[in-house]
Every structure is written in structure tokens, then in C-alpha cells.
Amino acid sequence: MKKHIFYSSFILLVFVTSVSAASPVVSASPADNQILAKIGDKAVTEGDLKEMSNAVPDKFKYYYQTPEGRRQTLEYIVNVYALAAEAEKQGVDKRQDVQKLLNFTRNDLLARFYLEGLTKDIPPPTEAEGKAFYEQNKGEFVTPESIHLSHILVESEKDAKDVLARLKKGEKFGDIAGQVSICPSKDVKGDLDWMPRGSLAPEIEDVAFALKNDQITGPVKTKFGYHVILMHDKRPARENSYEQVKDLIMEQIKFLKQQEQYEKIAEALRKKYNVQILLPAGPGPTTTAPPAR
Numbered sequence: 001m002k003k004h005i006f007y008s009s010f011i012l013l014v015f016v017t018s019v020s021a022a023s024p025v026v027s028a029s030p031a032d033n034q035i036l037a038k039i040g041d042k043a044v045t046e047g048d049l050k051e052m053s054n055a056v057p058d059k060f061k062y063y064y065q066t067p068e069g070r071r072q073t074l075e076y077i078v079n080v081y082a083l084a085a086e087a088e089k090q091g092v093d094k095r096q097d098v099q100k101l102l103n104f105t106r107n108d109l110l111a112r113f114y115l116e117g118l119t120k121d122i123p124p125p126t127e128a129e130g131k132a133f134y135e136q137n138k139g140e141f142v143t144p145e146s147i148h149l150s151h152i153l154v155e156s157e158k159d160a161k162d163v164l165a166r167l168k169k170g171e172k173f174g175d176i177a178g179q180v181s182i183c184p185s186k187d188v189k190g191d192l193d194w195m196p197r198g199s200l201a202p203e204i205e206d207v208a209f210a211l212k213n214d215q216i217t218g219p220v221k222t223k224f225g226y227h228v229i230l231m232h233d234k235r236p237a238r239e240n241s242y243e244q245v246k247d248l249i250m251e252q253i254k255f256l257k258q259q260e261q262y263e264k265i266a267e268a269l270r271k272k273y274n275v276q277i278l279l280p281a282g283p284g285p286t287t288t289a290p291p292a293r
Contacts, residue, residue, distance in 0.1 A: 036074055038256050039081040119261050125253040133249050136240045141240045141248075145197045147208055148232040150190040152176060152218075154224065160219030160226035167216060173230050194235070195240040204229065236292055
């Protein structure tokens with residue numbers, strides 16, 4: 001059940017994103033018109049599933065193309081249609097609060113599509129722009145000090161001490177992790193891989209970064225339980241080269257250009273439609289933000 005709740009929530013996020021994202025228009029093929037489900041007089045087609053798949057990030061896209069992923073996506077869309085139909089039958093769409101939200105959602109989508117049409121032709125960042133941005137913001141492209149850890153997580157301090165006793169007798173850390181750890185990392189012998197400073201629970205981080213290579217310590221208590229820690233190696237903070245962060249930089253410049261264009265468009269339209277802000281001045285941010293992308 002939990003898996004389905006999570007999946008449905010993720011599908012909802014993807015569905016909303018797909019409506020508002022800049023997706024290229026692809027000519028429909030005859031196969032796209034194949035009806036996969038009917039809900040009263042509404043139909044869900046192969047093309048509907050394809051649009052959903054095209055909207056998701058590449059790292060998730062493979063799942064939507066599997067039989068299970070397609071089935072779960074279809075089931076979710078069917079449920080949405082069925083629930084919405086019953087909501088209309090019960091008059092939910094006539095409620096004042098719902099009407100306000102539906103009206104705002106309509107305006108929000110119109111704004112997104114309009115803005116997308118005005119910003120899609122912004123030229124991509126040049127190599128010169130990328131290198132200049134890198135030189136001006138080198139401090140943002142530093143990989144923090146990192147540490148390579150393995151750990152064994154158990155429920156009690158006694159269990160942790162038992163682990164330490166087994167290690168002292170010569171048993172291998174990874175073997176014990178695979179047998180007794182309650183962390184999913186047990187499947188990889190407790191290996192947490194490289195972790196940058198700031199990404200660990202404070203109780204673990206304070207201890208782990210003070211260890212020497214191949215040193216074991218514990219028990220360390222956190223809200224998750226009791227940890228036995230093996231520190232493999234450390235890396236000092238290091239500055240990334242331009243080539244290492246080029247893709248990230250280009251995305252940032254692209255976003256900044258879109259933001260700048262948005263600000264100009266919004267300012268012009270606010271004047272055109274005589275926008276008046278009546279909220280009394282007070283503490284807090286006063287800048288506006290574009291519709292979520």
C-alpha cells in the first residue's frame with residue numbers, strides 16, 4: 001500500500017509538471033489513438049501515456065516504459081477521472097473555495113504557457129559566458145571535504161557492543177553489516193560511499209571526520225539507532241574545474257536569462273493592466289517569483 005501511495009504522489013507531480021513543462025509537440029501516430037481505458041464518456045489513450053512518459057526526467061523514464069510502470073500510470077489516471085467525475089456529481093466543483101482554486105489553476109497554466117512561448121527562443125549560453133560565470137563564481141563550485149564511510153546500524157547499544165566484539169575477534173565489517181544492520185546499506189556491506197561534510201547526522205559527522213583511515217568506532221547514537229562506523233578515507237575540499245561543472249553552469253545561466261526575461265515581461269504587463277499592490281508594507285521579501293517551472 002505504501003508503495004502505491006508514493007507512486008501515486010509521484011505520478012501526480014509528474015502529471016502537473018507535464019501540463020506546464022515545455023514539451024515538444026510530437027505528431028500523433030495511429031497507435032497513439034488506441035484507447036486503453038474508458039471512464040464513462042472519457043477515454044485514456046496510448047498517446048496520453050506517451051505524453052506522461054515524455055514529461056518525466058530521463059532517470060525515471062525507463063520505469064514508465066515497463067509493463068508495470070505503464071499499468072500503474074494508467075491505473076492512476078483512471079482513478080483521477082473516476083474521482084473527479086464523482087466529485088462533480090456531488091457538486092464539489094460548485095464550492096466557492098474549489099471555484100477559486102480552479103480559477104487560479106487555469107490562470108496559472110495560461111501564464112506558464114504564455115511565458116514559455118516568450119522565453120523558448122532565448123539563445124543558449126555561449127562558451128565565453130560560461131567561462132566568465134565560472135570565474136566570477138568559483139566559490140560556488142567547490143566540493144566540500146568528504147569522507148568514505150561504512151556503518152552498521154542496530155537498535156540497541158548492547159547490539160552495537162556485540163558488533164564491536166565480533167570485529168575485535170576478526171570478523172569482517174562488511175559480513176557483519178550484511179547480517180545484522182537494519183539500514184538498507186546492509187545490501188552493500190554497510191558502504192555509504194563518499195559523503196560530503198554537512199550531509200551526515202551531526203552525531204556521526206563529529207565523530208567520523210575525527211577518525212583516521214581504517215579506524216572503527218562506536219556505538220554512536222542517533223535518532224535512527226546505534227551505529228558502528230568504519231572510516232575508509234578522506235578527501236579535502238577541492239575546487240572543481242570549469243569542465244567538471246560546465247553543464248551546471250550552462251543551466252544556471254539559462255535560468256538567469258529566463259528569469260531576467262520574466263521580470264521584464266511581468267513589469268511591462270503590470271503597467272499595462274494598472275496593477276496596484278494594496279498589501280501594507282512590512283518586513284519580509286518583496287520580490288516576485290515566476291510561475292513554478
